[in-house]
Amino acid sequence: MAFVNVANTRINRLDSLGYRHRSWSHAFPQRRAWSRASTRRAQCEASLVALKPYTSYHLARWLAKEWDNYDQHLANPPFWAHIRVSYRPLPWEFLEGHAFYVESIYTYAPKLPYRATIIKITRNSDGALETESYKVEGVEQFYTAAFDRSKLAELVRQAHPRHTNRCVKLPEACNAVFEWVEAEQLYRCKTRPGCKCMVRRGDRDSYLDAQMTLSESRCTALDIGRCPQTHEQLWGAVAGPFDFVVRKSWSDEVPLPPAAMDW
Structure with a gap:
C-alpha cells in the first residue's frame, strides 16, 4: 500500500506552473494562508496515513x-x-x-x-x-x-x-x-x-x-x-x-x- 506524501503538493504545484510570482514571505496575509495550508497538510498526514483505494x-x-x-x-x-x-x-x-x-x-x-x-x-x-x-x-x-x-x-x-x-x-x-x-x-x-x-x-x-x-x-x-x-x-x-x-x-x-x- 502506498503512503500519502502531501507536503507542499498543492503549493509547489502552483509555483511550478507559474501561477504565483511572489514569495509568500513578503506579506502577512500570505503567511496566514501558508499557516492554514500547513495545518491542513498536518491533518491529512495524521488522518490519512494510507491512501484509500477507489478514490x-x-x-x-x-x-x-x-x-x-x-x-x-x-x-x-x-x-x-x-x-x-x-x-x-x-x-x-x-x-x-x-x-x-x-x-x-x-x-x-x-x-x-x-x-x-x-x-x-x-x-x-x-x-x-x-x-x-x-x-x-x-x-x-x-x-x-x-x-x-x-x-x-x-x-x-x-x-x-x-x-x-x-x-x-x-x-x-x-x-x-x-x-x-x-x-x-x-x-x-x-x-x-x-x-x-x-x-x-x-x-x-x-x-x-x-x-x-x-x-x-x-x-x-x-x-x-x-x-x-x-x-x-x-x-x-x-x-x-x-x-x-x-x-x-x-x-x-x-x-x-x-x-x-x-x-
Whole structure:
C-alpha cells in the first residue's frame, strides 16, 4: 500500500506552473494562508496515513506517470511499437477536479504525439469512478507540454473552460469506467457499455472497445475498433494489450482536493 506524501503538493504545484510570482514571505496575509495550508497538510498526514483505494485522489496518483512499454517492444518489435504515454497532472481549478494532460508518442517521433488530450476523473450516478475526455482545439501548439512546464502553464491559461471554448468535452459514451479489484490490488477499466463511442476510421464507422488495468507500477491497455453490426475487430492491436511500466512519476504533483470533498 502506498503512503500519502502531501507536503507542499498543492503549493509547489502552483509555483511550478507559474501561477504565483511572489514569495509568500513578503506579506502577512500570505503567511496566514501558508499557516492554514500547513495545518491542513498536518491533518491529512495524521488522518490519512494510507491512501484509500477507489478514490479520485488514489486513482490520480497511480495514473500520474510516464508509462513505457520498452521491454515489451524489445521482446517482439514486429508486434509492438515502442511508445510512451504521459499523464501530467493539471491544477485542481482547471476542471474543478483531478485532471491530466495526456500525450502518447512513438519514441521515434517524440515531439509529434499521435494522441494529445485532457481527461478528468469524476464519479457517475452509480458512484463509480470515470474519466471524461476533452479535446483541445489547436492542441498542436502545446505538444510536449507533458515535459515542459511553461507550455503546460500556457495550456492551462489558453484552454481554461471559463475563459475560452477551446476545451471541448467529448460524448459521455466515450467515458472510461474504473472498478477497484481488491484481491489483485488494481483497477480494471473499460469503455462505458452500449457500444456508442463511435470512431471513424477510413471509410468505415466503428465503436471503441477499450480496456485497461492499472496498478501502482504497471499498466496494460488495449484499444480496439469494432463493427457496430457484427462486433468484429476492424482496427487495433491483434497480439493483445500494450504492457507498460513506470518510467517517471508525477504523483506528488497531484493536487489535494477541497477539504469538504469525499475524495
